[in-house]
Amino acid sequence: MSTFPESEPQEVINKHMYIKANFVSANRGVIFINFALNSGQKYRIEAALDPIYKKIPLMKKIILLGMIMTSSFALLAQDESTVHFGLKAAPSFAWLKTDSKDYTANGSKFGFSYGLMTEFNFTKRYAFATGIDVAYRGGKLKSIFNSPNINGGDSVFTSEQAMILQYVEIPLTLKLKTNEIGYLTYFLQVGVSPGVNIRAKADSKTTLQDNGVTTSASKDGIDIKDDINSFNLSMIIGGGVEYTLSGSTTLLVGVQFNNGFMDVADGDGLKANSNYLALTVGILF
Numbered sequence: 430m431s432t433f434p435e436s437e438p439q440e441v442i443n444k445h446m447y448i449k450a451n452f453v454s455a456n457r458g459v460i461f462i463n464f465a466l467n468s469g470q471k472y473r474i475e476a477a478l479d480p481i482y483k484k485i486p487l488m489k490k491i492i493l494l495g496m497i498m499t500s501s502f503a504l505l506a507q508d509e510s511t512v513h514f515g516l517k518a519a520p521s522f523a524w525l526k527t528d529s530k531d532y533t534a535n536g537s538k539f540g541f542s543y544g545l546m547t548e549f550n551f552t553k554r555y556a557f558a559t560g561i562d563v564a565y566r567g568g569k570l571k572s573i574f575n576s577p578n579i580n581g582g583d584s585v586f587t588s589e590q591a592m593i594l595q596y597v598e599i600p601l602t603l604k605l606k607t608n609e610i611g612y613l614t615y616f617l618q619v620g621v622s623p624g625v626n627i628r629a630k631a632d633s634k635t636t637l638q639d640n641g642v643t644t645s646a647s648k649d650g651i652d653i654k655d656d657i658n659s660f661n662l663s664m665i666i667g668g669g670v671e672y673t674l675s676g677s678t679t680l681l682v683g684v685q686f687n688n689g690f691m692d693v694a695d696g697d698g699l700k701a702n703s704n705y706l707a708l709t710v711g712i713l714f
Contacts, residue, residue, distance in 0.1 A: 511548075511549065511550035511556075512547070512548070512549055512550075513546075513547070513548040513550070513677065513713045513714060514545070514546065514547055514713070514714055515545070515546040515547075515548075515681070515711050515712050515713035515714055516543075516544075516545060516546065516711055516712060517543065517544060517545075517546050517560075517562075517681070517709055517710065517711030517712075518541070518542070518543045518709075518710055518711070519541065519542045519543070519685070519707040519708060519709040519710070520539070520540070520541055520707065520708055521539070521540040521541065521542065521566070521705040521706060521707035521708070522537045522538075522539065522540065522705060522706050522707075523537060523538050523539075523540035523565075523566040523567050523568055523703065523704070523705035524536070524537040524538070524568040524569075524704055524705070525567065525568030525569070525570055525592065525693070525701040525702065525703060525704070526689075526701065526702045526704055527570065527699065527700060527701040527702075528700055529698070529699050529700045529701070531572050531574070531698065531699075532570050532571065532572045532699055532701070533570070533571050533572070534568065534569070534570065534571075535569040535570055535571035535589060536568070536569040537568060537569070538566075538567050538568055538569060538591060538592075538593065540564070540565045540566045540567065540705055540707075541564075541565050542562050542563060542564035542565065542566075542598075542707065543562070543563055544560055544561050544562035544563055544598075545560045545561050546558065546559075546560040546711055546713060547559050547560050548604065548713065553606070553608070554605065554606045554607070554608070555603070555604070555605060555606070556603075556604040556606065557601075557602075557603065557604070558600070558602045558603070558604045558618060558620075559599065559600055559601055559602070560599070560600060561597065561598070561599055562596075562597070562598045562599075562600065562622075563595070563596075563597055563598075564595070564596045564597075564598055564624070564705075565593060565594070565595050566593075566594050566595075566596065566687075566703050566705050567591070567592040567593045567594045567703070568591075568592060568701075568703070568704075569589065569590065569591045569592070570589070570590050570592070570699070570701065571587070571588070571589050571590075572587070572588045573585065573586070573587050573588075574586040574588075578639055578640065580640055582639075582640060584637060584638065584639040585637070585638040585639075586635065586636070586637055587635070587636040587637075587638075588633070588634075588635050588636075589633070589634045589635075589636075590631045590632070590633050590634075591631065591632040592629065592630070592631045592653070593628075593629070593630045593631070594626060594628075594629050594657060594693065594703060595626070595627050595628035595629070596624035596625060596626055596627065596661060597624060597625050597627055598622045598623065598624035598625075599622065599623055599624075600620060600621075600622040600665055601620050601621055601622070601623075602618050602619060602620025602621075602622075602665055603618070603619055603620055604616055604617070604618045605617045605618075606671075609673065612672055612673045613670055613671070613672055613673075614670065614671045614673070614679070615668070615669070615670050615671075616668060616669060616670070616671065616683070617667070617668045618665065618666070618667045618668065618669075618683070618685070619664075619665065619666050619667075620664075620665045621662060621663065621664055621665065622662070622663050622664075622665050622687065623660070623661070623662050624660070624661045624662070624663070625659060625660060625661075626654070626657050626658065626659050626660070626661065626693075628654060629652070629653045629654040629656070629657040630650055630651065630652060630653065631651045631653045632647070632648070632649040632650065632651070633647065633648050633649075633651055634646070634647040635647070655695070656694060656695055656696060657693055657694065657695055658691065658692060658693055658694065658695045659695075660691070661689060661690075661691050661693060661703065662689075662690045662691050663687050663688055663689045663690055663691075663703070663704075664687070664688045664690065665685060665686075665687055666685070666686050666688075667683055667684055667685030667686060667709070668683060668684060669681060669682050669683020669684060669709065670682055670683070671713070674712075677713075677714065678712065678713065678714050679712070679713045680711075680712055681709065681710070681711040681712065681713060682708075682709070682710055683708075683709045684706070684707070684708060684709070685706070685707045685709055686704075686705075686706050686707075687704060687705050687706075687707065688702075688704050689702040689703040689704055690702070
């Protein structure tokens with residue numbers, strides 16, 4: 430960390446904080462984050478990623494950038510003593526949306542996520558919220574194929590898959606709060622969540638109908654990680670309420686919708702996006 434010159438411009442976030450994020454020369458892989466406190470102290474965080482920067486996949490760059498930005502916000506928030514940490518858990522309904530002509534959505538699956546929360550308050554009503562989550566999501570897909578048989582009729586193959594996908598995610602969101610009303614504070618939250626797939630399983634059932642005879646076979650716990658993209662990016666939108674327990678400790682309850690931007694399948698046959706609706710319960714200190 431080193432002092433940066435007085436002549437460099439800063440962007441004012443509020444009367445207490447100043448920050449400028451300057452991403453210099455992507456081909457060199459150098460990131461500068463300049464910030465100043467109301468005390469007059471000015472600093473620069475410099476991350477020189479060259480020569481490995483070019484080799485880092487896009488999603489890993491996003492996650493790395495999020496971690497660097499989180500560190501800078503933590504330093505900023507120390508001046509206001511408004512850093513809050515917490516724990517959360519979120520049961521959810523997860524489903525897959527597909528535009529592939531050979532596949533259709535076939536229902537949702539129960540999901541679950543848990544993790545750590547960190548909030549850096551710019552003011553009493555605005556905060557940068559992040560953390561790290563372990564999320565279980567997925568959904569059910571169905572495909573039907575017809576094939577002529579030797580008797581001049583059609584054989585009908587039906588394949589059903591229930592997929593369970595596990596991700597490690599770093600949500601990056603802006604949190605907008607109301608003034609405290611009694612012990613309650615209401616909030617809206619929007620942002621994005623890059624994630625890395627760490628496990629993928631599927632329960633499969635295949636049915637064949639041929640000349641009036643139905644034959645079926647099933648297998649659970651199939652490892653499909655090689656068929657799933659390693660990275661995912663999704664949009665977050667949600668809202669909820671915080672209840673003040675004592676001091677800065679609050680109980681949080683909210684609803685969050687997570688809409689996947691990227692195709693979770695790694696292949697040409699299936700195109701699907703992962704989505705879920707979650708009820709989040711947590712505590713902030």
